[in-house]
Amino acid sequence: MIEKKKSGYWLSHLGLCLGVLFIFFPVWLAFVGSTVTQDDILQPPYPVLPGPHFFENYSSALFQGGPDGYDTGQISVLKMLINSTIMALGITIGKIIISLLSAFAFVYFRFPGRKTFFWIIFLTLMLPIEVRIVPTYQVAANLGLLNSYTGLIFPLIASATATFLFRQFFLTIPSEMVEAARIDGATPMQFFKDILIPISKTNIAALFVILFVYGFNQYLWPLLITTTPDMQTIVMGIKFMIPTGDDYGHWPTIFSTAMLAMLPPVIIVISMQKFFVKGLLESDK
Amino acid sequence: MAKINLKNLEKSYGKTKVLHDLSFDINEGELIVIVGPSGCGKSTLLRMVAGLEEVNAGSIFIDDKKVNDLEPMERNIAMVFQNYALYPHMTVFQNMSYALKILKIPKDEIYSRVQKAAEILELGELLERQPSQLSGGQRQRVAMGRAIVRNPAAFLFDEPLSNLDAKLRVQMRLEIKKLQTQLKTTSLYVTHDQVEAMTLADRMVVMNEGKVEHIGTPLEVYTKPKTLFTAQFIGSPAMNILECECKNGEIILSNGSTLKINTKHQGRANLGLRPEDFSIDENGPIKLKIELMELIGANTLFHCRLEKNNEPVVVSIPGVLENKYIGKSVGFSYDNSKIHLFAINSNQRIS
Numbered sequence: 001m002i003e004k005k006k007s008g009y010w011l012s013h014l015g016l017c018l019g020v021l022f023i024f025f026p027v028w029l030a031f032v033g034s035t036v037t038q039d040d041i042l043q044p045p046y047p048v049l050p051g052p053h054f055f056e057n058y059s060s061a062l063f064q065g066g067p068d069g070y071d072t073g074q075i076s077v078l079k080m081l082i083n084s085t086i087m088a089l090g091i092t093i094g095k096i097i098i099s100l101l102s103a104f105a106f107v108y109f110r111f112p113g114r115k116t117f118f119w120i121i122f123l124t125l126m127l128p129i130e131v132r133i134v135p136t137y138q139v140a141a142n143l144g145l146l147n148s149y150t151g152l153i154f155p156l157i158a159s160a161t162a163t164f165l166f167r168q169f170f171l172t173i174p175s176e177m178v179e180a181a182r183i184d185g186a187t188p189m190q191f192f193k194d195i196l197i198p199i200s201k202t203n204i205a206a207l208f209v210i211l212f213v214y215g216f217n218q219y220l221w222p223l224l225i226t227t228t229p230d231m232q233t234i235v236m237g238i239k240f241m242i243p244t245g246d247d248y249g250h251w252p253t254i255f256s257t258a259m260l261a262m263l264p265p266v267i268i269v270i271s272m273q274k275f276f277v278k279g280l281l282e283s284d285k
Numbered sequence: 286m287a288k289i290n291l292k293n294l295e296k297s298y299g300k301t302k303v304l305h306d307l308s309f310d311i312n313e314g315e316l317i318v319i320v321g322p323s324g325c326g327k328s329t330l331l332r333m334v335a336g337l338e339e340v341n342a343g344s345i346f347i348d349d350k351k352v353n354d355l356e357p358m359e360r361n362i363a364m365v366f367q368n369y370a371l372y373p374h375m376t377v378f379q380n381m382s383y384a385l386k387i388l389k390i391p392k393d394e395i396y397s398r399v400q401k402a403a404e405i406l407e408l409g410e411l412l413e414r415q416p417s418q419l420s421g422g423q424r425q426r427v428a429m430g431r432a433i434v435r436n437p438a439a440f441l442f443d444e445p446l447s448n449l450d451a452k453l454r455v456q457m458r459l460e461i462k463k464l465q466t467q468l469k470t471t472s473l474y475v476t477h478d479q480v481e482a483m484t485l486a487d488r489m490v491v492m493n494e495g496k497v498e499h500i501g502t503p504l505e506v507y508t509k510p511k512t513l514f515t516a517q518f519i520g521s522p523a524m525n526i527l528e529c530e531c532k533n534g535e536i537i538l539s540n541g542s543t544l545k546i547n548t549k550h551q552g553r554a555n556l557g558l559r560p561e562d563f564s565i566d567e568n569g570p571i572k573l574k575i576e577l578m579e580l581i582g583a584n585t586l587f588h589c590r591l592e593k594n595n596e597p598v599v600v601s602i603p604g605v606l607e608n609k610y611i612g613k614s615v616g617f618s619y620d621n622s623k624i625h626l627f628a629i630n631s632n633q634r635i636s
Binding site for chain 1: 335336337343356357358362363367370371372373374375383384387388431541632634
């Protein structure tokens with residue numbers, strides 16, 4: 001019995017290791033590509049072990065957008081990272097605030113048209129950005145939001161998914177909690193701030209992670225709304241670096257940029273995960 | 286301390302009327318227990334007093350001030366909920382002080398008031414804990430602490446002990462009683478548990494289907510129930526109800542047995558006999574066939590049938606008795622001063 005258990009244990013361990021290798025392999029190739037020279041990449045075979053040019057490649061990408069003498073017509077990757085992070089944070093925080101408030105209104109207030117509004121918002125779940133991108137662009141352009149952070153962030157803030165999620169969570173909070181707060185004399189906004197938000201913090205953390213990655217990975221909308229290079233996000237930047245036609249591109253730079261682009265989401269996921277798990281353990285309604 | 290007057294209260298949800306023309310008064314410092322089966326409207330009534338439910342008709346006065354349209358907070362009442370409704374993310378201290386914080390009371394006064402309440406409730410060492418680290422009884426005490434710190438005009442309890450286990454319930458019941466006598470705060474307490482009602486109440490209100498059946502001290506309600514419903518609802522095991530015929534001071538049961546009693550009532554009536562007022566007496570007027578015996582410690586319950594017409598009767602005799610009675614016919618006598626008679630149609634008490 002014991003032996004059987006042991007072999008099962010090693011087998012599943014082996015399976016998981018293979019899975020990790022499978023997922024990790026492309027990332028490893030990209031990392032290797034970011035530490036060698038252009039020539040190493042263009043001459044087969046493709047290197048499998050990292051080369052000595054790590055700092056060189058990363059610093060030229062990060063601060064110049066490419067090596068000396070290689071004109072990419074691009075801004076530095078650092079600037080792109082900053083743009084992307086601002087956009088992702090703006091979208092995330094905006095979405096969370098808006099959806100918390102709207103879910104609060106839907107669950108705790110009886111106003112005329114409540115159901116209608118809820119269903120209208122719910123319907124937008126079925127309309128991805130791509131479908132409404134032309135009218136949204138028109139509106140954003142008329143408002144003079146092209147090439148601005150506001151333009152990057154604002155149209156993406158409304159979120160049916162997050163509103164729905166918070167609504168469902170608020171519905172699970174016992175009604176006595178609201179009543180206790182009313183008897184304690186809390187105004188609706190005090191209830192929202194002192195009770196509702198603190199007990200939703202695990203949901204907020206989970207949503208923060210998901211929405212940050214979503215915001216960071218936005219491609220189509222930033223591509224439309226920004227025309228000047230200094231507003232470029234990193235996802236767009238990578239796309240522009242990839243050569244088309246007869247062009248060679250500069251692969252070490254491209255790989256370095258790709259590695260750097262992963263960094264903010266990875267940091268957010270790892271740091272929020274701790275908070276998120278801790279919150280889950282402590283939650284008690 | 287305050288007195289509460291309820292005048293002609295009515296409440297309906299859509300077309301269903303849940304409270305019918307309900308009036309009663311609560312004196313200063315009194316503990317009134319509202320008791321009734323589930324769905325009788327007792328919780329709704331409490332929530333109307335708290336200001337959590339709208340009043341459709343009638344008025345509620347707290348200290349002679351009409352409070353129908355006031356927010357719960359403005360009525361200066363405190364409520365203890367069945368599931369405690371503690372704020373899970375706050376410590377015990379923060380839970381108890383939240384209302385005071387909203388009232389913008391200075392910090393050192395909040396501190397001293399919470400300390401005082403914690404002392405009364407023996408919560409002193411738990412003030413920094415989170416509700417999730419407390420036991421059920423402790424949470425209940427925190428919920429009461431939250432009510433006490435505000436020095437409210439009245440306490441409202443909504444089945445506060447229902448979530449506790451039997452032993453703890455008895456203990457907390459005593460604590461609530463002690464607390465209420467100590468603080469002398471007017472209280473309205475809702476429960477479906479008649480033992481809680483009997484032990485806690487200064488006066489109790491028995492409700493059924495949105496109407497008041499009986500208001501009185503626990504002893505009055507027990508010994509002289511005004512209606513058939515009250516008679517059957519209060520007391521465990523429940524009172525036996527048998528149809529009978531009254532004739533010249535005699536009660537004739539449907540099987541022909543007769544009991545002597547001083548009543549002027551003539552004709553048919555419902556006879557109420559409490560199980561504990563029977564005693565075994567071979568020459569007794571009531572002959573019962575015993576089907577089943579339950580030994581519950583202090584008492585023995587006999588589940589019997591009236592001889593000849595098989596109406597079920599439950600009898601409770603003090604002490605532990607042997608099983609020798611099962612299947613036999615036994616004579617019982619009944620304490621005639623404890624006979625209850627109810628009119629057939631109105632179900633009101635006769636004499």
